[in-house]
Amino acid sequence: MTAISLKDIRKSYGSLEVISSIDLDIERGEFVVFVGPSGCGKSTLLRMIAGLEGINSGDLMIGDVRANDVPPSQRGIAMVFQSYALYPHMDVHDNLAFSLKIAHVDKAEIDRRVRLAAEMLQLEPYLKRRPRQLSGGQRQRVAIGRAIVREAEVFLFDEPLSNLDAALRVATRIEIARLKERLPDTTMIYVTHDQIEAMTLADRIVVLNGGRIEQVGRPVELYDSPRNVFVAGFIGSPAMNFLPVDLVFEGDVARIERSGKPLALVRFAAGGRTGCERGTLGIRPEHMRIGTAEQALISGPVDLVEHLGEVTIAYLRLSDDISVTVKFERTRDLKKGEVLHLTADPADLHAFDQSGLALARPGGVEASA
Amino acid sequence: METVQTSRLFFRRKPVSVDALAPSHRGEARTAFVFLLPWLLGLIFLTTLPMAGSFVLSFSHYDLLSPPQWIGLENYERLLAHDPRYLKSLEVTTTYVLVSVPLSIAMALVIAVALSQQTPTANLFRGIFYLPSLLGGSVAVGVLWRQIFGGNGLVNMMLGGLGFQTTSWIGDPRYALWILIILHIWQFGAPMVIFLAGVRQIPKEIVDASIMDGASPVQRFFRITLPLLSPLILFNLVMQTINAFQAFVPAFVISDGTGGPIDSTLFYTLYLYVEGFRNFRMGYAMAMAWVLLAIIAVFTAISFYASRFWVHYES
Structure with a gap:
């Protein structure tokens, strides 16, 4: 009622x-x-x-x-x-x-x-x-x-x-x-x-x-x-990280390219759209993990580290002058200037089109990034 | 709390002479003393010594021309037991205070609450209502009041025009005092400004909470606004009462300094003036002044004592 x-x-x-x-x-x-x-x-x-x-x-x-x-x-x-x-x-x-x-x-x-x-x-x-x-x-x-x-x-x-x-x-x-x-x-x-x-x-x-x-x-x-x-x-604290990307719509699915480089295995629903437009990739700080340089979605030097005991928060300044926040469980020994290669599970990624609306997932995630 | 402790500490400290201070502080203390000196001289020579002198002279017969003669408590005895005019002045002044002060405070409060709303014309009306307070104590307004309420005054012109019988309001002993009371109530601007500031200090959320609780505007006024303004009501009550006990100019102007008709406007201070400066009984006038001081002190003490039962302080 x-x-x-x-x-x-x-x-x-x-x-x-x-x-x-x-x-x-x-x-x-x-x-x-x-x-x-x-x-x-x-x-x-x-x-x-x-x-x-x-x-x-x-x-x-x-x-x-x-x-x-x-x-x-x-x-x-x-x-x-x-x-x-x-x-x-x-x-x-x-x-x-x-x-x-x-x-x-x-x-x-x-x-x-x-x-x-x-x-x-x-x-x-x-x-x-x-x-x-x-x-x-x-x-x-x-x-x-x-x-x-x-x-x-x-x-x-x-x-x-x-x-x-x-x-x-x-x-x-x-x-x-x-x-x-x-x-x-x-x-x-x-x-x-x-x-x-x-x-x-x-x-x-x-x-x-x-x-x-x-x-x-x-x-x-x-x-x-x-x-x-x-x-x-x-929603979420620290706030979600946003990276500018290119969205490539191919009818059923949309692919993501960053600096002209396709992000392999990351797919969203295109809703019948075709063509290419600027969009935004969203990744929550707690969903990122350290990987190899080859796997990395994001690589950048550590600018500042906050040790909160239960978590460690690192702020990275990317080469294209974009700041990224990463949240690790427990204490991490990170040094200022140390380059981190970060990756994330594709299921945890969010994509937004030019108007800021979220793209749906195409009935599931294909594979790990 | 901190201030109280600090002041207690301050008063417990032994006085320190300027010479005992460090050289840098010594110069500072001397500069402070030089700056305080004009006020200190005024306090000593224009307030304290004259007050002490008047207290001593209140036990004397003194006509300004010959040296004062010590007569002990005779002035005070005469005041309280053998001077019907004095008792009449006390009665007139008490009536004036007891009627005009509560009414002017009530008027100020109601108008302040009404003008506390933020409307485009609120500031204009605040100015208009405050204006009489700027003029109220002046001789000019006393004269104006005389013209309005005199035999051929504005009020009678209006009443006559409407077919009513007219009278000289200030020449009739039944009405003269009430004209002065109306004049006092008309000067509600100063307490109104204080109430206005108080009303605007009441947190909006408290008013909103009372609206949610179902209180009507009248209930909000009596149950929320009035108790929260009670410290200001006490302040205005004390200040207005002290001023009203000392009222002089309106009665002097309206009655031509006689307190008439038939002593109906013989205010305490007017009678004091007549005794001191017309009859040259300075000792007697000074005794009257000291009794007035005692009356005001007792009233103020009673007001503060009673305030614990009706004044609500936030902290």
Whole structure:
């Protein structure tokens, strides 16, 4: 059952269009994450769903109801803000109970719901404390608790972990994942620019860019089969390497040539196209391995090495002034200036045509490069 | 916390004479002293010594022409027990403070919230509403006010035109004080600017959260905006009260310096002026000044004590 449906949603500020024709269906109980670079419109879209921003055109359906003009508090939606947005003059109990008091809910019922949320989020010892007496993590839990007591069908999270330090961010992320397990019927929409949050929490990820949806899919789907150069570059850390190549279309299959040299055994579907055009070859840093000079897809000197313990990241500057990032497991003893010959499994290669769209694979990979 | 600790350390330190400092610091300290000297001289000769002198003279009979005569607590005794005009001035001033201060603060708050919205005309209206505060304390506005509310003033012209019976608002003891109260409320610009800054400091996400929680604009004002502005309300309350207790010019201009009609606008400071500079009872006037200082100090202390029950500080 669809919980929220966006149909041709648009938003402009004067002549500046910030959301352009968004179509998206979100199922009941689904955890959907909006990701994208700063200014891509993800928070604006979330605020439009919440009712805090108006919709210029299109339909926002919540259940079967067109909710474009429904006041925020009547949409059955609760929101968790980046800065927690707790009321500083109220204690934790009153922060949690505020919406219920406004709605004139019976006092006993308010107490029951507040206790339940406090128990769920381990906030019981802090109910009489003011927000300023809480740590960042505790404040964020109160902000989540405020959403829980409302028993809303949809939770919106607007970068809820951005203000937390790295360790607390991991802990709170796990708490949110547990919360989702405890509230399986609650639909959650989560905005972040952090890929790890998106990949670990989402049932589906919506990648936004310039107010448009670039791709919607399961996290692994986006990682393995990005629809275009933008998604390929945005999903994955460190980002995918891109190399300029020539694409030779031969009707059924497309071959790849780099600097006039064909890359043997690497084939993509040409979709009936013929001819030749400039394109892009994409290789994830973690998919590259050291090979021989004869096998090499890429050869170049090491410019910088980062030892992170679990992985080693090397930055290569290629002769044609293109930088390539390589990620090795564990520690590698690499020296600056050392020439590496890198290769990759053809199944892990991505090709994009001149317009940046990904080329499909021709029903499987032929052989190793 | 760090500042408190630093200041505690600072106050615990023994005073160090300039000679005990290293030569490089010695020159710096002397330069600082030279720069501070004008202010220090002003503080000593224009504030501290006159205040101390007035305190001593408040126990004397002093008419500016002959040497002061020590009369002990007689001035204070007369003030509190034998001077009905003094008690009347106290009553007029207290009424003025208790009515005009809360109303001007309420007015400032409501207008500030209304003008906090970013609209194309918001800045224009902010300027217009602030204008009376720039002019309000001046003699010119007192004269203007007299013309507006006098027997042949603008208000009566309008009321007469509408067929209502007219009266001299400033000549009638039932209304004269209320005209001064309206004048004070009209000067809400200064607290309004402070509230305006406060309203714009309230994080947008807190307002958004209250909207999501279902609070109506009125509920948001009383449950969110008002508590978050409470430190500024306290500040404005104290400052406005101190100013109102010391109000002088409006009553002086409107009543021609008499406090009339029938002492209905006899403000405390106006009576102090009459006693000191017309009746040349300087000792008595100084006693009045010290009692006023005590009244303001007590009020301020009560305000700060009571603030713990209604003022919410962020940290």
